[in-house]
Amino acid sequence: MKEQDGGIAVSVWIASLAMMIGLILSAYLHPAWLLLAAGVSWALVACIPLPYRKYVACYSLISILAGLFFYGYENLHSSEVKPLAEREQRVWIEGVIDSPVRRDGDVARFFVTITSWGENQRDQKEHRSLEKIALRVKLASFQEASQIEKWRRGSVIVAPIRLSLPVTARNPHAFDYASYLYWQGVHVTGETSYQAVDMTPVFSVTASFQEWQDSGAKRIETLFTDPETAGYMKSLLLGLGQEVNPELAAMYSNLGLSHILAISGLHVTLVSSMFMWCLERIGIRRRLAFAVTILFLFGYVLLVGASASAIRSGLMGSVGLLCQVFGKRLDGKDVWAGALILMLVVNPYQLWHVGFQLSFAVTLGLIIFVPYSLHVFVRVPVWIRTLVAVTLSAQLVSFPFLIYHFHLFSPVSWLVNLVVTPILSAIALPFGYIAVVLDFVHPFLAVIPVWVSTAMLKWIHLPLFAIEKIRLPFTYWPHPSWWWLVLYTCFLGVLPISWKLGYHRKRDIMLSFVIFLLFIVAARQPFSGVEEVRITFLDVGQGDSIVVEIGDQKVYLMDAGGTMRFPAAEPWMEKRDPFEVGKDVVLPFLMARGIEKIDRVVMTHGDLDHIGGLKALVPHFSFGEVLVNGTAPSKLESEIVQLFQQEGVPILTGIPGQSWSDGPGIEWKWLHPGGSGESTFSGNDASVVLQLTAFNKTVLFTGDIEKDGESLLVQNGLTSVDVLKVAHHGSNTSSTEELLAVTAPKVAVISAGVKNRYGHPSSEVLHRLKKSGSAVYRTDAHGAITLVITPAGLYWQAQILDT
Numbered sequence: 001m002k003e004q005d006g007g008i009a010v011s012v013w014i015a016s017l018a019m020m021i022g023l024i025l026s027a028y029l030h031p032a033w034l035l036l037a038a039g040v041s042w043a044l045v046a047c048i049p050l051p052y053r054k055y056v057a058c059y060s061l062i063s064i065l066a067g068l069f070f071y072g073y074e075n076l077h078s079s080e081v082k083p084l085a086e087r088e089q090r091v092w093i094e095g096v097i098d099s100p101v102r103r104d105g106d107v108a109r110f111f112v113t114i115t116s117w118g119e120n121q122r123d124q125k126e127h128r129s130l131e132k133i134a135l136r137v138k139l140a141s142f143q144e145a146s147q148i149e150k151w152r153r154g155s156v157i158v159a160p161i162r163l164s165l166p167v168t169a170r171n172p173h174a175f176d177y178a179s180y181l182y183w184q185g186v187h188v189t190g191e192t193s194y195q196a197v198d199m200t201p202v203f204s205v206t207a208s209f210q211e212w213q214d215s216g217a218k219r220i221e222t223l224f225t226d227p228e229t230a231g232y233m234k235s236l237l238l239g240l241g242q243e244v245n246p247e248l249a250a251m252y253s254n255l256g257l258s259h260i261l262a263i264s265g266l267h268v269t270l271v272s273s274m275f276m277w278c279l280e281r282i283g284i285r286r287r288l289a290f291a292v293t294i295l296f297l298f299g300y301v302l303l304v305g306a307s308a309s310a311i312r313s314g315l316m317g318s319v320g321l322l323c324q325v326f327g328k329r330l331d332g333k334d335v336w337a338g339a340l341i342l343m344l345v346v347n348p349y350q351l352w353h354v355g356f357q358l359s360f361a362v363t364l365g366l367i368i369f370v371p372y373s374l375h376v377f378v379r380v381p382v383w384i385r386t387l388v389a390v391t392l393s394a395q396l397v398s399f400p401f402l403i404y405h406f407h408l409f410s411p412v413s414w415l416v417n418l419v420v421t422p423i424l425s426a427i428a429l430p431f432g433y434i435a436v437v438l439d440f441v442h443p444f445l446a447v448i449p450v451w452v453s454t455a456m457l458k459w460i461h462l463p464l465f466a467i468e469k470i471r472l473p474f475t476y477w478p479h480p481s482w483w484w485l486v487l488y489t490c491f492l493g494v495l496p497i498s499w500k501l502g503y504h505r506k507r508d509i510m511l512s513f514v515i516f517l518l519f520i521v522a523a524r525q526p527f528s529g530v531e532e533v534r535i536t537f538l539d540v541g542q543g544d545s546i547v548v549e550i551g552d553q554k555v556y557l558m559d560a561g562g563t564m565r566f567p568a569a570e571p572w573m574e575k576r577d578p579f580e581v582g583k584d585v586v587l588p589f590l591m592a593r594g595i596e597k598i599d600r601v602v603m604t605h606g607d608l609d610h611i612g613g614l615k616a617l618v619p620h621f622s623f624g625e626v627l628v629n630g631t632a633p634s635k636l637e638s639e640i641v642q643l644f645q646q647e648g649v650p651i652l653t654g655i656p657g658q659s660w661s662d663g664p665g666i667e668w669k670w671l672h673p674g675g676s677g678e679s680t681f682s683g684n685d686a687s688v689v690l691q692l693t694a695f696n697k698t699v700l701f702t703g704d705i706e707k708d709g710e711s712l713l714v715q716n717g718l719t720s721v722d723v724l725k726v727a728h729h730g731s732n733t734s735s736t737e738e739l740l741a742v743t744a745p746k747v748a749v750i751s752a753g754v755k756n757r758y759g760h761p762s763s764e765v766l767h768r769l770k771k772s773g774s775a776v777y778r779t780d781a782h783g784a785i786t787l788v789i790t791p792a793g794l795y796w797q798a799q800i801l802d803t
Contacts, residue, residue, distance in 0.1 A: 022066030154204030562612020582613025730761020
């Protein structure tokens, strides 16, 4: 950047960084930061040498303007109906469908931009802001399901809807639906039925492209008769990621291959090259072919759904083609920055979208690091160096995003990407597009490319599924600290600077590699919580699941919740990937804690709401042993025990008074069931009851034990405790006055589902706990509850604070 003709040459690259800083500060700080930034900038301008003053003033101004723009954008997209949603009020709305309509079973979901609303259909008032709601439409028949799939973006709907607020994350580092919607510009959700909606089709450009996309999807279904392959190709060729088989999508995610299914620069390069080749073959001049290809790219981006990665790829590809037309050369970072600025001007909220972050971060990493990587191992053929450089650069940059958002990064990801990505890119992607194009000419012409791509996918997926089943260490990563993210970003930023300064000798490269390994070690958080016992009472709805972490040595999992599932009345009502608490709640939490081995699983008793979720966990972890109550197992309990036995995990039980230690000051005691006179216990009263003493603090875990079981515990000499896990979700059949009088808990924890049909916790139990002087934490009110015990004492954390 140099001063030119008395002015300044602004670097688009640095301007984009200044813009991002302004947006981020505005999102998390009070607007007063703008005044502070102006004051600091003025002070810096007064202090720094004259040649740099204009640059500091210019980029500071860009940050401040970006901040002002963010506040204006937020005000424009503020919510008028949020107070009504807080009361779950029913209103009539008129609005425009503002997203593709996605049906899953008997429910369809999409965004609606409100144009007017009122408490009844006749009394409507104009909506002043550009507010969107996330609408959920219930379907009652297959005919309704077929009709709603024809609804398109831009169409007008009028409907009575029940407003509500989106659900926030109820467990640590879980998916936060409310936050996700907020960065989509959505503050409230709504629900209605298909019969109540009046939909008026309206022509729009996006609707036309969606029609073409649907037509392409049907053509792919015809070409690829195998449903799994057809779903895969729909995602690969048209960006319809929701069509991928859930098991296949999970495998790609676990091995770090999800980017293959996203429309990216690879797709744009391939499609534009194929289109250019066709234009030149029919005699169109090269410069005109470039111009036509640019127009084609805009259509292609709309056709594949206009995701962040597709738009970014299309913009950068179009700029590259324009440079070819006019014979200009632009720095890759400036092209990247221009696309970033343009997309953030259209919607600054995109900066918080995971797809946007990954697309721009990885692309920038390739632009910066690949040229330097090519200078390493110069004796290796250039195509191998390029392949390795691209793979390692992408892995290096994507790593912090993947462990922050998904807590998942396979140690074989780089190797799998190195082998699989080129094969899929060279065969499945081009052959898929060729098959679709040839099918327009004559279906027979598409037979060979369809066979090749189908055979290749089956051949390559077989070993990938086998690799996924191997429980590799260092696959799940604990949620990274903010300081680690900052330092890792600084490390990546320093690498190209140090290279330019001449620090690229072999010893410099080795030093950088050692520093990188230290960052990897630090990401595992080896010294975190060494001298503590962390007990997390997960919010699994109406059920129980407790994770006990003994320093960095042992992990106990007491139950894993369970989801009551009823078979769909008709096939069309089946969900593609139904919610299951073990898969969707317990597993993500364990991953976010970086847990890969569970030393002891405690199955308190055989009820679904306690052990049903374990089925989904068995394939993902290694286990030390399983503790059961020793009574005749239920059918579900037998099935789960069999799964553990197939893995070679010992199944054990205990007797009252049996104890074991997990380290100095940490002792467990088995209190119930077992021993003589207890053989009559079954069901809830046969629940395993354990007592943990950690650093002189005592916690009593009671499962679903009821009155008779509690009475026996008292007779066997139960003592006072610091924390009581209240039995049976706070049911009136448990937590008797006799038990509370003996244990005198300082704090009681109740695991119960929000608005559960049983009315748990019982008002009588709450009264008894209050009378006994116990403070009460409830998962239905507080979300997940975490108790941390250290030699210095204990403290509590609640996912949802009292309001």
